[in-house]
Amino acid sequence: MNTPIYDYLIKYAGSGITRMHMPGHKGICMENELSKIFPLDITEITDAGNLFETEGIIAQSEKNASRIFGTAATFYSVHGSTQCIQTMLALMKYENRNVIAVRNAHRAFLSACVLLDIDPQWICPHYDDTIISGTISESEVEEKLKKTKNACLYVTSPDYLGCIADIETLARICHKYGAVLLVDNAHGACLHFYRQNLHPISLGADMCCDSAHKMLPALTGAAYLHLREKKYIPYIKDSMLLFASTSPSYLIICSLDLCNLFLEKEIREKLVFAQDAVSGLRDRVSGKFSVQKGTFAQEPLHFTINAHSSGIDGSMLMKKLQENKIECEFYCDTHLVMLFSPSDTEEAYQKVGDALMNIDFEKKTFSEKKLHFPLPQKHMSVREAALSPYEELPIEKSVGKICANINVPFPPAIPISVSGEIITAECIDIMRRFGLTTIKVVK
Numbered sequence: 001m002n003t004p005i006y007d008y009l010i011k012y013a014g015s016g017i018t019r020m021h022m023p024g025h026k027g028i029c030m031e032n033e034l035s036k037i038f039p040l041d042i043t044e045i046t047d048a049g050n051l052f053e054t055e056g057i058i059a060q061s062e063k064n065a066s067r068i069f070g071t072a073a074t075f076y077s078v079h080g081s082t083q084c085i086q087t088m089l090a091l092m093k094y095e096n097r098n099v100i101a102v103r104n105a106h107r108a109f110l111s112a113c114v115l116l117d118i119d120p121q122w123i124c125p126h127y128d129d130t131i132i133s134g135t136i137s138e139s140e141v142e143e144k145l146k147k148t149k150n151a152c153l154y155v156t157s158p159d160y161l162g163c164i165a166d167i168e169t170l171a172r173i174c175h176k177y178g179a180v181l182l183v184d185n186a187h188g189a190c191l192h193f194y195r196q197n198l199h200p201i202s203l204g205a206d207m208c209c210d211s212a213h214k215m216l217p218a219l220t221g222a223a224y225l226h227l228r229e230k231k232y233i234p235y236i237k238d239s240m241l242l243f244a245s246t247s248p249s250y251l252i253i254c255s256l257d258l259c260n261l262f263l264e265k266e267i268r269e270k271l272v273f274a275q276d277a278v279s280g281l282r283d284r285v286s287g288k289f290s291v292q293k294g295t296f297a298q299e300p301l302h303f304t305i306n307a308h309s310s311g312i313d314g315s316m317l318m319k320k321l322q323e324n325k326i327e328c329e330f331y332c333d334t335h336l337v338m339l340f341s342p343s344d345t346e347e348a349y350q351k352v353g354d355a356l357m358n359i360d361f362e363k364k365t366f367s368e369k370k371l372h373f374p375l376p377q378k379h380m381s382v383r384e385a386a387l388s389p390y391e392e393l394p395i396e397k398s399v400g401k402i403c404a405n406i407n408v409p410f411p412p413a414i415p416i417s418v419s420g421e422i423i424t425a426e427c428i429d430i431m432r433r434f435g436l437t438t439i440k441v442v443k
């Protein structure tokens, strides 16, 4: 397979052409490590194509990615899944669709709602002990779709803890009611390449985004927008441009171009190793820690420990891992997530296993209270609230006020109360657990 973008950048860097164009570093290395990549960092000059054109080296590379993922079309984003989510929702706006969203959505979804003036109808997943992850009731989805004409369903899967939803069933239900299924697959770029293909597009989702940078050897910001059918192709690039810089980074685009080679030649073998290594690690530590499996399925490289079920507070576990020179993706009081990737070697699995087995702690019993989270009442639109004058209050003083700007614990950047909703005592309880002390409310 060819790598048209990488090949072009290498040729241009070695061509001796005088750069009478941006960027201002002119491809000249300086006395710092970063500048070593300057020669490969260009802008949209003749022959280099354009991220928003339908022909040229970038379009060729996107076609390679589409073939590898088995999609009708795949587009590159240099603004992460965030830009892909904005684009998917803009397309829904063109079709005047009503957006139904499963509540454990990332703030990228809420920002898009603000930008596009979308007021989602929420479906609350059935939570166990955290709002980050829960089970989606198919009958509730079907009920909502029955009542909502011209809809789309927005689902986050895998969620931040790595739990995968039953996309095949959700797609079937959506299509039965003429609805479009959009999946935030930011955490699932590997899903196409495991022994069992669990990629949303392969399972019937209409569109999804994958953050290449989260799970694959790609630069931060690199992501894919995938389509199952050709129908939306003519509108994608224009919609993406609504949210994008007009100077996209060729380095990020090039990392996606090179990733195609990795996906075609290396990833399957590496994932076979990784899946075995993860299950070996799970077996090794499972007498001491409760390792999550997901209700429907678990993204294999999200190694999620239910800290409370293991008898330790998540922040304490994180601290102990840091003492062992391990930095994790995420922790809260109840859970801790370590992210493996196809690039990890035996050494990483060994080190994590050793650290977990060596950590000394006195097991505590945490009360197993099921999370009570009635959906708060909505008072104004997401956009109106997010763009209203606001003040910041201690959370204790915010009950009954209207949530203003997007207030999320970061990570996992999942909203507790959403802009425009009345803040409830239950919201405050959860905010406290995530360490939030203040909240922005509409003045």
Ligand SMILES: Cc1ncc(COP(=O)(O)O)c(C=O)c1O
Pocket: 079, 080, 081, 082, 083, 106, 108, 156, 158, 159, 160, 184, 186, 187, 211, 221, 223
């Ligand atoms: C579930 C989920 N969706 C979307 C995003 C946004 O992705 P990106 O950082 O690639 O823009 C994130 C980022 O952490 C995420 O966790």
